[in-house]
Amino acid sequence: MSEANALLPDRARIFVAGHRGLVGSAVTRRLTADGHEVITRGRGELDLRDAARTEAFLREQRPDAVVLAAAKVGGIMANSTYPVQFLEDNLRIQLSVIAGAHAAGVGRLLFLGSSCIYPKHAPQPISEDALLTGPLEPTNEAYALAKIAGIVQVQSYRRQYGASFVSAMPTNLYGPGDNFDLETSHVLPALIRRFHEARRDGAPEVVLWGSGSPRREFLHVDDLAAACAVLLRAYDGEEPVNIGCGDDLTIRELAETVREVTGYEGAVAWDTSKPDGTPRKLLDISRLSSLGWKPQIPLRDGIAATYRWWRDDCAV
Ligand SMILES: NC(=O)C1=CN([C@@H]2O[C@H](COP(=O)(O)OP(=O)(O)OC[C@H]3O[C@@H](n4cnc5c(N)ncnc54)[C@H](OP(=O)(O)O)[C@@H]3O)[C@@H](O)[C@H]2O)C=CC1
Numbered sequence: 674m675s676e677a678n679a680l681l682p683d684r685a686r687i688f689v690a691g692h693r694g695l696v697g698s699a700v701t702r703r704l705t706a707d708g709h710e711v712i713t714r715g716r717g718e719l720d721l722r723d724a725a726r727t728e729a730f731l732r733e734q735r736p737d738a739v740v741l742a743a744a745k746v747g748g749i750m751a752n753s754t755y756p757v758q759f760l761e762d763n764l765r766i767q768l769s770v771i772a773g774a775h776a777a778g779v780g781r782l783l784f785l786g787s788s789c790i791y792p793k794h795a796p797q798p799i800s801e802d803a804l805l806t807g808p809l810e811p812t813n814e815a816y817a818l819a820k821i822a823g824i825v826q827v828q829s830y831r832r833q834y835g836a837s838f839v840s841a842m843p844t845n846l847y848g849p850g851d852n853f854d855l856e857t858s859h860v861l862p863a864l865i866r867r868f869h870e871a872r873r874d875g876a877p878e879v880v881l882w883g884s885g886s887p888r889r890e891f892l893h894v895d896d897l898a899a900a901c902a903v904l905l906r907a908y909d910g911e912e913p914v915n916i917g918c919g920d921d922l923t924i925r926e927l928a929e930t931v932r933e934v935t936g937y938e939g940a941v942a943w944d945t946s947k948p949d950g951t952p953r954k955l956l957d958i959s960r961l962s963s964l965g966w967k968p969q970i971p972l973r974d975g976i977a978a979t980y981r982w983w984r985d986d987c988a989v
């Protein structure tokens with residue numbers, strides 16, 4: 674183990690939970706490229722809500738580190754329609770994996786939360802210190818509370834047992850491997866699909882949700898994966914670490930960019946019966962930046978690459 678990598682062996686065995694998802698697949702690619710051995714299990718083989726089986730798996734495998742990227746995840750409508758699953762699945766996965774990792778003697782764990790843990794009206798850009806300083810956004814309160822419980826669980830293992838477990842809070846992510854289902858997805862893949870299909874079908878108008886005025890920050894998942902690799906190597910603090918790109922735009926501006934990338938020339942309308950969600954959630958990324966990480970993929974380039982990936986591999 675080199676001194677620079679004191680928190681993680683140079684060639685570590687790392688269990689990436691949720692390796693088939695947007696984040697887990699990117700983290701797997703990154704850690705493998707960095708020379709680590711990545712261990713994976715599909716949900717059919719190991720349901721991470723099952724604490725006994727999860728602990729047995731971790732005891733048998735004894736990885737050097739765990740990246741917890743398995744979760745019940747979705748966009749604004751999925752979160753507000755299925756709060757029970759967003760609360761309970763996430764609490765159960767976190768309890769299983771974090772407690773199981775400690776029981777199995779795993780040295781390092783990186784838990785992924787979300788920027789939605791911060792209060793709806795937090796001062797911008799949102800520092801990690803804003804946690805628990807005000808009411809949450811109602812559309813994803815159940816999910817946010819589960820994620821906050823995960824942060825406190827990680828902090829408690831650090832305080833009580835000296836575990837080298839840490840938490841990171843990513844902003845809205847996108848990239849290859851994203852969910853393009855219009856009912857459950859986040860906004861960026863939904864916009865790609867809506868504009869692509871409208872162009873294909875010659876539709877005169879695309880209808881989007883809400884007012885278009887909320888502001889969001891979008892980070893390519895490969896930049897997120899690079900940040901996770903930095904944190905595993907170099908961060909061992911109790912406070913969560915924000916992961917964002919430092920810049921945001923309105924949903925209306927995002928829609929214009931996606932419209933241009935897909936080549937759609939029709940009109941855009943807004944269905945204001947659908948929720949806007951949080952007005953703004955731009956993360957303060959100074960803690961992560963101080964570790965030497967910075968995002969590499971400009972938003973327009975990332976959207977174009979994601980569009981090509983989805984159109985060539987998945988679209989009909
Ligand atoms: N996407 C985003 O914009 C953001 C994501 N995050 C966080 O990043 C992490 C990963 O999110 P993302 O990759 O987008 O989500 P995805 O839905 O793309 O992937 C989630 C993964 O978790 C797995 N999973 C879910 N439930 C279980 C279970 N019970 N047992 C085993 N595996 C399970 C899924 O398995 P299967 O493939 O079988 O469904 C899937 O591989 C989450 O913690 C999320 O909160 C944070 C901020 C933004």
Ligand SMILES: C[C@H]1O[C@H](OP(=O)(O)OP(=O)(O)OC[C@H]2O[C@@H](n3cnc4c(=O)[nH]c(N)nc43)[C@H](O)[C@@H]2O)[C@@H](O)[C@@H](O)C1=O
Nearest residue numbers: 747748749752787789813859860863881882883948949950
């Ligand atoms: C990452 C974060 O993501 C979630 O929060 P969110 O950012 O509010 O989610 P979103 O990406 O679905 O929407 C962003 C904005 O975009 C608007 N919008 C327009 N048209 C479509 C549309 O067609 N689909 C969607 N989904 N949104 C649309 C939509 O009305 C909203 O104003 C959390 O639940 C939680 O999962 C979480 O942690």
